[in-house]
Amino acid sequence: MRNPAIIYLVTRVHGLRTHLITREMFLSMVKAKGLPSIVEILLRTDYEGEVSKLSREMISAAELSGIFESMLAQRYYYLIKISPRSVRRFMEIYARRFEIENVKRVLRYLAGAAERYTLIPIPREYSYVNYKAMAESRSIEDALEFLRETPYSGALEKLPAYKKYGSLMIIEGALDSIYYSEVWKAANTVPSKNAVKRVVGYEMDLKNIFNIVGLKIQMVPSDAVREVALKTGYRLKADTISSLVSTKVEGLPELLSPTPYSNLIPDLRRAIELNDVHLLRKTIFQHIYSEARRAASQYATNLGFVVAYLLLCEAEYRNLIAITTGKELELAEEELSQLIM
């Protein structure tokens, strides 16, 4: 018999899913005259609490993006609170993407001459890193020492590679590898693990394809791409990933023929021919979120639905960022609607 706590969680998430912004509302925002009109629409959603605190003068895409980012993180951490013990560890690890992003932001701040950095708010009980101390480090090497007693200590092993390439992308790749490796291990311990692994696995594989192909379009050397790419995947075997990394960019799409991602080939080919990373990004992320919607239908009664919901929250976040920023920068309505995923 299914665990009642899981049934409760899935049912709650079904209820939460109805709060997500619909495509029709997104299209209304695209047609809106300006940001104040978009804020009027947001007042009818879960963003009402934070958005209503903004005075008319304070309304800007930058302010709103902080609110959207905060809401996305809150949704993840709320689900950790209401998850049963059997699932809570997986949910905590899955939510570590925000801490990983914060660590990346602090490292980028240290690498440049910036005066400030902004972090995604994370509840104290789910945070392992002392960002303030890390940001006061004199070097990247010193900053990485703050990860030693955390789940991200594996990043320290990449210090020699970081010094060789002189680029933080090596460390970012290491952090992503650590994250997905831990998520994958945790996914093996939850009920309905096949459903969860399918949703997580698709996300992992598609983001890996995006990074590899995108970096090769940008003519990043193959050995640096190898350092950044995830070494193993869900439906992407290790040797396929290795071939993707070492093959010339023109030959990449065909390598996906024997994989479940062969439907990406025409769009990938076009993105590569046009040297268009925006088209590549849109292709990949649209697939991630389409898969999440499909999984939400297929796994409506198990944990797969919960993970799919979280991905749909991320889709909502990206759409809101695209619409509000695009509106402020006066992108045409047609261009804005194409950004919606």
Next chain:
Amino acid sequence: MATPFGRVTATRGLLLRLKDQLKFIKRGLEILKTKRDQLAGEINARLDDVRRRSDLERFFSEVYADVKKAYSELGYMSVDSYSHSVELIEPEFSTKMVMGVRIPDIRGLGKPRLPNFADPVAIDLSRKMYEALSRAIELAVAEATVERLAYELMATNRKVNALEKEIIPRMESVIRYIEDRLYEEELGEFIRVKHVRDVIRARGAR
């Protein structure tokens, strides 16, 4: 005689000095003409660089469209974070001399290194901005160079014209005047001497 050079006394010494000066000025004129031609050549060689302004303006429009797209896709928070770690453009400005004109020189605008982040859209944005800024700096250097060379070309041209149309003709005119005066004096002297010789011969014959 009152001349453009003031009153001159027609002496052989002055004539020789003026001829030497004229020779020197004509040599100087040739050098200035060579300089003028070289300057014109240098400007011509750089005109293609300067004509690229319209290409650059078009490129800026394209990059700006990409910037807006990238901001819309990544959001202000992410772009802000990426921008913190972007390699700064730190060119070395110096000057060099071309035909006596000090023109700007720039070094250190090479290709950017590997970026400090792994997002391909952010990398694309940073590379395009780097290229736009590098090309703008190069264009500014080219335009400043052409401006200074053109200014020097104008000044050189004025000097050449002044020498060719004023100073040399006036000098030649004074030299001719002195030569004429000296010739007249010599002729007068010759006639006087001949007359005296004739008188002495006539007295001797008596």
